[in-house]
Amino acid sequence: MKGPQIEFVHVSKTFGAVQANRDVSFTIAANSLHGVVGENGAGKSTIMKILYGLYTADSGEIRIDGKPVKLQSPHEAIALGVGMVHQHFMLVPTLSVWENIILGQEPTRGRLHRHTILQKLSALQEQYGFSLDLEKTIEELPVGHQQQVEILKLLYREANVLILDEPTAVLTPQEVDTLFEKMHALWKQGKSIVLITHKLREILRFTDNITVMRQGAVVETVAAKGLEERTLAEKIVGRKLATLPTRQSHPKREEVLQVLNLGVAGKYGKPALDHVSFSIHRGEVVGIAGIEGNGQHELVEVLSGVNRSYEGSARLLGQEYNQVPAYTAKQNGLSVIPPDRHREAVVLEFSLAENFVLGHHREDRYGRNGYLSPTKLSRHADALMERFDVRPRNAHLPMSSLSGGNQQKCVVARELSQSRTDFLLAAHPTRGVDIGAIEFIHQQFLLERDKGAAILLISSELEEILSLSDRILVLYEGRVVGETTPSKTSEAQLGLWMTGATA
Amino acid sequence: MIELLASSIRLATPLLFASMGGLLCERAGVATICLEGVMLTAAWTAAVVNYYTHNAWLAVTVALWVGALTMGMHAFLTITARADQIISGVVVNFLAAGITPLLTNALFGAPTNTPSIPLSDRFHSIELWGLSEVPGLGKILFAHPPLIYLALALPFAVHFAVYRTGLGLRLLASGDGPEALRTAGVSPGRVRYVALLAGGAIASLGGTFLSISHTSQFTRDMTAGRGFIALTALIFGKWRPVPTFFACLFFGFADAVQIQLQSTTVFGIQFPVQFIQALPYLVTLVVLVGFIGKAIPPLSIGKRLG
Numbered sequence A: 001m002k003g004p005q006i007e008f009v010h011v012s013k014t015f016g017a018v019q020a021n022r023d024v025s026f027t028i029a030a031n032s033l034h035g036v037v038g039e040n041g042a043g044k045s046t047i048m049k050i051l052y053g054l055y056t057a058d059s060g061e062i063r064i065d066g067k068p069v070k071l072q073s074p075h076e077a078i079a080l081g082v083g084m085v086h087q088h089f090m091l092v093p094t095l096s097v098w099e100n101i102i103l104g105q106e107p108t109r110g111r112l113h114r115h116t117i118l119q120k121l122s123a124l125q126e127q128y129g130f131s132l133d134l135e136k137t138i139e140e141l142p143v144g145h146q147q148q149v150e151i152l153k154l155l156y157r158e159a160n161v162l163i164l165d166e167p168t169a170v171l172t173p174q175e176v177d178t179l180f181e182k183m184h185a186l187w188k189q190g191k192s193i194v195l196i197t198h199k200l201r202e203i204l205r206f207t208d209n210i211t212v213m214r215q216g217a218v219v220e221t222v223a224a225k226g227l228e229e230r231t232l233a234e235k236i237v238g239r240k241l242a243t244l245p246t247r248q249s250h251p252k253r254e255e256v257l258q259v260l261n262l263g264v265a266g267k268y269g270k271p272a273l274d275h276v277s278f279s280i281h282r283g284e285v286v287g288i289a290g291i292e293g294n295g296q297h298e299l300v301e302v303l304s305g306v307n308r309s310y311e312g313s314a315r316l317l318g319q320e321y322n323q324v325p326a327y328t329a330k331q332n333g334l335s336v337i338p339p340d341r342h343r344e345a346v347v348l349e350f351s352l353a354e355n356f357v358l359g360h361h362r363e364d365r366y367g368r369n370g371y372l373s374p375t376k377l378s379r380h381a382d383a384l385m386e387r388f389d390v391r392p393r394n395a396h397l398p399m400s401s402l403s404g405g406n407q408q409k410c411v412v413a414r415e416l417s418q419s420r421t422d423f424l425l426a427a428h429p430t431r432g433v434d435i436g437a438i439e440f441i442h443q444q445f446l447l448e449r450d451k452g453a454a455i456l457l458i459s460s461e462l463e464e465i466l467s468l469s470d471r472i473l474v475l476y477e478g479r480v481v482g483e484t485t486p487s488k489t490s491e492a493q494l495g496l497w498m499t500g501a502t503a
Numbered sequence B: 001m002i003e004l005l006a007s008s009i010r011l012a013t014p015l016l017f018a019s020m021g022g023l024l025c026e027r028a029g030v031a032t033i034c035l036e037g038v039m040l041t042a043a044w045t046a047a048v049v050n051y052y053t054h055n056a057w058l059a060v061t062v063a064l065w066v067g068a069l070t071m072g073m074h075a076f077l078t079i080t081a082r083a084d085q086i087i088s089g090v091v092v093n094f095l096a097a098g099i100t101p102l103l104t105n106a107l108f109g110a111p112t113n114t115p116s117i118p119l120s121d122r123f124h125s126i127e128l129w130g131l132s133e134v135p136g137l138g139k140i141l142f143a144h145p146p147l148i149y150l151a152l153a154l155p156f157a158v159h160f161a162v163y164r165t166g167l168g169l170r171l172l173a174s175g176d177g178p179e180a181l182r183t184a185g186v187s188p189g190r191v192r193y194v195a196l197l198a199g200g201a202i203a204s205l206g207g208t209f210l211s212i213s214h215t216s217q218f219t220r221d222m223t224a225g226r227g228f229i230a231l232t233a234l235i236f237g238k239w240r241p242v243p244t245f246f247a248c249l250f251f252g253f254a255d256a257v258q259i260q261l262q263s264t265t266v267f268g269i270q271f272p273v274q275f276i277q278a279l280p281y282l283v284t285l286v287v288l289v290g291f292i293g294k295a296i297p298p299l300s301i302g303k304r305l306g
Helices: A044-051 A074-079 A097-102 A114-128 A143-156 A173-188 A200-206 A229-237 A296-303 A326-331 A341-345 A374-387 A404-416 A435-451 A462-468 A491-498 B002-027 B035-053 B056-080 B085-108 B128-133 B137-141 B146-164 B166-176 B178-183 B188-214 B226-236 B241-262 B273-290
Strands: A006-015 A018-028 A033-037 A059-064 A067-069 A082-085 A161-165 A192-197 A209-214 A217-223 A255-265 A271-281 A285-289 A311-316 A334-337 A423-427 A454-458 A471-476 A479-484
Touching: A006 A044, A018 A044, A018 A059, A018 A209, A018 A217, A033 A044, A033 A173, A033 A200, A044 A082, A044 A161, A044 A192, A074 A082, A082 A143, A097 A114, A097 A143, A114 A143, A114 A173, A143 A173, A161 A173, A173 A192, A173 A200, A173 A491, A192 A200, A200 A229, A209 A229, A217 A229, A229 A435, A255 A296, A255 A454, A271 A296, A271 A311, A271 A454, A271 A479, A285 A462, A285 A491, A296 A311, A296 A423, A296 A454, A326 A334, A334 A404, A341 A404, A374 A404, A404 A435, A423 A435, A435 A454, A435 A462, A454 A462, A462 A491, A471 A491, A479 A491, B002 B035, B002 B137, B002 B146, B002 B166, B002 B188, B002 B226, B002 B241, B035 B056, B035 B085, B035 B188, B035 B226, B056 B085, B056 B188, B146 B166, B146 B188, B146 B241, B166 B178, B166 B188, B178 B188, B188 B226, B226 B241, B226 B273, B241 B273
Parallel strands: A033 A192, A033 A209, A082 A161, A161 A192, A285 A454, A285 A471, A334 A423, A423 A454
Antiparallel strands: A006 A018, A006 A059, A059 A067, A209 A217, A255 A271, A255 A311, A471 A479
């Protein structure tokens, strides 16, 4: 069975005042490997959600195999053979793999015949080369396998076009390889694969044709063959990109952060952090590579002063973390960019001005005796927005009205605008942030480094770690299993360490 | 002792209906603190219908619909009007507590209670297959009016429906991952409506039992917090039917002991009635804090649908 040809013809879509898609036209050939790239908010997810029936276009039409179709719901899209794996998986964590796969397609009369269903699913797994344990619950599966469940769900519904929205954001390099192998196999069986991503290397490696989108419109559709990563990046942002300045080597100076035999208890009696030791000096960036869930979260909790019951020692400028409240640590040169922006870094309902003082609201420069001065807050916000290029420049907007990239710029602005930053703890600082903002945030980090800050960078993007760090530590199951420098290692090597293979 | 156990089962019955009804609602992802209100409107309806029509089964049927409609109001407020689930529950409870004495007053001239239903019109104990003659167990399990047998069988039926059928799968998905359900092409809002109407109907039986089987009239606020005890039982049972069944029996037992203690002296001391009446709740507190372990509610409970 061949994946059909899909045409977008002058499709437009607006949400309130925002034009998400503007006159979008392009064609996904039958049985093809097609990429859609663009920054956050470029409209790539929107156009695919229109194809998947989650949104309806305001104007324009979609043609499948030349016939115009009206897609009002995912149900209809699935019936036409179009399936989508969302960036955030649409799985019920407490249900088993097989239950998740049949959900929505299950017989609603009488009992579920588990045995028959399992047999059918096993046959499906065999046909497409999957080998998941169907009886495990989703919670028990690693992320890579959860994604395979999503793909199986589509295959169970006989999808011929598989749309993958940022599928590799949560995967290790090895899992990414597995995913692409599986996708390639599906393509050989006649399916079409549409890959939406902002990772240029992957799209160049995997797809044949690439549709570049910017500000809701299609810039062009190009062949991937022979295309340079940099050229593609510049097509996406619509301008020339600056190269990160190469640094002059700095001699080691004062030790800012010292972590010695740090231990934190974890679930099921296994330690979440196990005798972790390292130190960071002034003007040094240390990167932590690792698959999420290998102790990064606990490390952040200790080094941001949230978790005060740890074993061993963690000292910031000689001061043991659990001896001072987090608030004081922040006054004493600690800056933190937390991993989960919405939960830990900003209050979405608060205005930008209020978000800019969170965690520092007791300082005299914002008002006295517990009173926050609105004028001082606005003035402070205006200055920060100017300096860190936050858009739109309106300090009274709620944080929720900003794009992810601008929200993150606000967090960076708040953390790097304190009286001093001796230690910057940056966890996933560019997650869900577009290329332009990534470039900007990285530049800010390097500025701080050159001013003498010690930086700990935790990221699941190996590219980011490799390009910014002076030293790299690899965390696996709560232990540091490798230490190296960017010049001495590669993504493949780090990927191996991250999965527990010893050097 | 036999009387104590038989009484435990009688006292557990309204809790069983309410908690099984609540289970369907909460597993679908809707917090239902309005079980109390649902039981009240049903209790009132059953008492009035039984009194006028002399037909107990008709009373059960009409009360079933009224209970479903009461919960339907909660469904409308939380799903369609997107109100907060707790606030909507409080609204339904207050409304039920207010409207039942109002209507009692309108029909019978006094708000406190409806007239007593004559014995001949009420449910009678059914002695199943002569099993009540079995020494000990017989009187405990097999000499009850029909609603009690229904209550005892219900948790197992609910267990089957929730864990072994396609509709059950949708119910669980609606509670633990409504977004996943939606992308699978099923509307979680609809699943929740169905679950709440069914849950309301089941919970109504708890109220019906109180007014026309356990007693013979509706009295103001006669549910006396049983809707909340049923919720506690649901938490004890970690939102699973069979463990919840045992939690209800436990609460029924605690209540029966409490009633018995009221008429006895312990070590020559007659404890104040109020203290003894508080005992089941103290036990609840101790068990809740000490023995249950972590009860994780359905993941999307309390949250509006996106």
